Amino acid sequence: MKKNASELGLKFFLKIFEIAPSAQKLFPFLRDSSVPIEQNPKLKPHAMSVFIMTCESAVQLRKAGKVTVRESSLKKLGATHFKYGVVDEHFEVTKFALLETIKEAVPEMWSPEMKEAWGQAYDQLVAAIKTEMKPTS
Helix, strand or coil, X not given: CHHHHHHHHHHHHHHHHXXXXXXXXXXXXXXXXXXXXXXXXCHHHHHHHXXXXXXXXXXXXXXXXXXXXXXXXXXXXXXXXXXXXXXXXXXHHHHHHHHHHHHHHCCCCCCHHHHHHHHHHHHHHHHHHHHCCCCCC
């Protein structure tokens, strides 16, 4: 899936915004944009980086039994999510959209076990981000 990360990442974010249109307000680069959301020049790179990080988390969980993210990355992710007011409900919508995107990307491989594995990887990544969701000093 990583080789299609750009396309899948965009599908993933469009699915988030389909489920929760108000989530667009969390992204400064979408707030005042005059182009259709799927054509926003900053959305695709952002969506791809989020999708790749989530894929890497799944690989880490499978190989090492846990998800690890560099502390500097975690601090930045936590601070950004805190700054823009991300709450638990946003993470839940994102998880649902992620699982649906993966299911659509690899329907022949999709199984309850795969859903559980991706869910665990996402949950561990989110738990790590949440530990750093505090104001920057």
